[in-house]
Amino acid sequence: MAQEEKITLQTDTGEAVDFYVLEETRINGMNYLLVTDSEDEDEDGECYILKDVSRQEDSEAVYEFVENDDEMDYLFRIFTELMEDMDVELQK
Numbered sequence: 001m002a003q004e005e006k007i008t009l010q011t012d013t014g015e016a017v018d019f020y021v022l023e024e025t026r027i028n029g030m031n032y033l034l035v036t037d038s039e040d041e042d043e044d045g046e047c048y049i050l051k052d053v054s055r056q057e058d059s060e061a062v063y064e065f066v067e068n069d070d071e072m073d074y075l076f077r078i079f080t081e082l083m084e085d086m087d088v089e090l091q092k
Contacts, residue, residue: 007035009063019048023082027075033063034079049075 005021019035026032031052038045049072050063066072 007033007061007063019050022047023079025078025082027078032066032075034083049079
């Protein structure tokens with residue numbers, strides 16, 4: 001599995017945090033990313049689902065963490081299906 005894309009998010013305190021995109025999908029007009037905090041594919045990392053909440057006038061993409069339990073469960077199932085042929089094990 002190749003880590004093709006890295007995104008950097010700013011925390012509330014201004015700290016830059018890197019995430020590596022594992023998969024992306026578009027559902028009901030909304031873009032979602034499955035990202036990990038581990039650059040090394042042989043190392044276990046935490047996975048997160050990000051939602052693109054950018055507006056048309058935004059010059060850069062704006063992402064927020066999916067925190068709604070129902071939305072998270074639904075997206076977890078979708079990403080699990082999308083990644084079933086890759087060497088990635090997703091756990092809640």
